[in-house]
Amino acid sequence: MTKKKAIEKTMKYNEMICGYVMPISDTSDYRVGHWDDIKAMLDEVTSSIGFKESRIVSTGLDVSTIHKRIVNNIYNDEIIICDVSSRNPNVMFELGMRIAFDKPVVIIKDNVTQYCFDSGTIEHIEYPKDMRYSEIEKFKVSLKQKIEKTIEHHKSNPDDSPILHSFGSFSVVKPNIPEMSETDEFRSELQEIKSLLFNSLREKDASSLSEARWIRERLPKHRFGSNDDDIIAKVSSVSGIRIESIDDDTVYIRASSPARIRELVRQFG
Template structure:
């Protein structure tokens, strides 16, 4: 084994350090830009004995969202790059801070501070990744990682964020061991539930589709009292572009179908929306029901 291969192997066996950062194009920064940033971070932490990996990385095939949450909770230290304030990055940073685990925030010099995060120190690097400044950034980041990890291991009262604002109990994740067979059965059960929901949704859609002809508008009157439906029908019939209308029972509740002379999908959508809003307003005007309306809109 060559000296380089030996060095790379030793680096890969360092203390795990998670990375949260953008990975696709955003704010004028290409995917290649973020690949370069990832390599810079990886080199910086490797130089001080840590092994960097994205929090979405897992050693086995698993659900990516579960991997991210588990890594955000389990990894001893995480670096979060909030450059461009990517929504996914900010969400994952919020989770990590809720766990109150060792976290280091970095950003480029084009990105401003977020109000809530302004109290937390940010390690800054140049967006243009200028060589001289990147060398300095890597040194500062490496020292920050090493010092933060060391303090988290030796200080029982260590807190990245939460405890600076009061006495809070960090969020916890309960863990349960299961056999491979149990895990497979759990995933199959989840998949069957999703397929069942899709099937029921398709059945309901087909039921309504069979009731309505292609040129009819569909106004659901699920929560509208029967005494109001005739008034709604008169309102619909008063529209110039409505040829005729009819009332039908679909899946146990009332629908009003209206045949429209205008073939424009935009005009048909406008009319259907106006009729549904009329049904809603009629319901809300009745003091017996008020804001309890739950029409399908």
Template structure:
């Protein structure tokens, strides 16, 4: 009975990224898969069988469980860095690669990456394949102390795997809580904008009813010509052509408008008047 091969998960861009087409990343993937197989692993993307760009529970489980992971940070793809961060936190074997056109994303020194030419020219790609095979064989034997985090110091990272709740579920729960918090923050920001808009409008237009068919509007922050043009436009409409409107300009951007007529009691009149002033030509 043959021995089951260890699994090498691959994290990398799989669609257009940094100006490079999907076909480019497929070529890189083929080379990486060959190197992984040469090192004695079964190679596959951690996202295999998933067509969406979303981070699924099964993908997280692969990142956590795979015996070793190759991560290509070329092009600085956000999903790649997210998945790399999760993998590094496990202190399990990880090999990072990048092309020669991508700057080092964080200050860890060139020795922590295996580089390859972005144009994928053969002589250098063959040397890259040999280096990658060697790194896979060496990294698969490393203990947690030799991991990326382990080399930074003696950290004690609590185990998150449990019989009751797998690590993938825990990570997804925390992501969902973060998402809810972001939605809440966005909602509060939207509500604040609405409140501020209402306050500004209330300061711009002050309405005072002085009779059953008469109102007076104090208009601020709009030029006299804007108010005059708005009144002219309103009186040209069929709905408000019978109104009697007089205006007194107190300064260049402060006017009092007196309006008389049955139409002032129409539900839309107030909104129509304010809209006309705000959108009137100021000359």
């Protein structure tokens, strides 16, 4: 690809929004923060493509405007990436809307989630649930290629059905999707800011409470050696243990539980 064509291609993507339809809250059978990691991975791929914006379609959490925003985003976003892993009901419902609108969508899932009967005929790109680095790197390459091919095909063949042809012959009726008013947009953005602030404060409070529950303990320094660097290395090797200070005879620590102290003593006498 020539430099000129590459710039022209990037400029096209610079005018587009890529929406994510995916779980947001932590899910059973998935480690804490899994979906944040998935979103970060998607951000990395979409950023490399050069989209104007990439975000979850449900951005904006005001109860009175969330449905307007979601429907508007699902309908208007040039491309949607949908992660059906864990078969989240909200995700499947939003995917159904995008399919009904017959607009470009790329479906992804982890390698543990089974295919859904209704959407199994549509191509899914799989990634490893355990987020193995080498496999994730391969997945990101495949995802980027799929997104670009999907958009280019739709731009070149705007009348070609991207999804519904998989289910038979349909005549898609263009729905009347009302645009969000400036008031709705403002309320939604304000609510999102409030939600982010609330979550930040809640995490800070939880961290402070957790810190307050840690146990302070003093241990003889000679148990761990005479060199401070060695002492720090040994004590820090036990999870849930932090060194507060060291003097001539004593190591002052904080432990997340009595079991962590017992483990430290067991290892180093």
